[in-house]
Amino acid sequence: MNLLRLDWRYPLAPGVLLRALEPGDAAALLKFERDNRAWFERFIEPRGAFFYWPDGVQAHVQEFCAAMQSGQLLALLLEEDGAIIGRINLHGIARHSARIGYRQAQHACGRGLTSLAVAQVCHWAQERLDLHNLRTWVVQENAASARVLHKNGFVLLRKGEKKTPLAHGQAVCDGWWKLLQAHAGIRQV
Known part of the structure; x- marks a missing residue:
């Protein structure tokens, strides 16, 4: 299924829109990623230096749009007054399952927008994509992300083993989460 052909626009709050990534979003996405690079690298593995150049992020957008055309990925942006303030993706869409990320x-945190976006994406996952199993992981140090998952019906299945060190000396310790409750339209598994 070509996911680029579907309408993914959804107003989350006044001035805040959830929408699909489009080929023309590279410049705005580059600004978002550069402005928040240090913040993101506190919780996820750093991207390569090439990503933070126009050609790098353009290649990333093209790759994601191609994956959306083939139905393997749903890449969404969270915008406030036309500026990107967040991203949410469903990766590895296959056999009624996907990984949400x-x-x-940082300046947009604490307002509940990510919780609202995750709820809407969970709803779309079941209603539009027939996904029954959503899973993800977060580092232990990212309590805010764990709260978003908990609010949306995800439960911690297990804590993983320490992996790659992050830029600030933390290690990725992936706690695997899975949506187990009938919440936001997802059927119980």
Whole structure:
């Protein structure tokens, strides 16, 4: 299924829109990623230096749009007054299952926008994509992300083993989460 052909626009709050990534979003996405790079790298593995150049982020957008055309990925942006303040993706869409991931600009945190976006994406996952199993992981140090998952019906299945060190000396310790409750339109598994 070509996910680029579907309408993914959804107003989350006044001036805040959830929408699909489009080929023309590279410049705005580059600004978002550069402005929040240090914040993101506190919780996820750093991207390569090439990503933070126009050609790098353009290649990333093209790759994601191609994956959306083939139905393997749903890449969404969270915008406030036309500026990107967050991203949310469904990766590895296959056999009624996907991995959800998200990131939000530091200045936009604490307002419940990511929780609202995750709820809407969980709803779309079941209603539009027939997904029954959503999973993700967060580092232990990212309590805010764990709260977003908990609010949306995800439960911690297990804590993982320490992996790659992050830029600030933390280690990725992936706690795997899975949506187990009938919440936001997802059927119980």
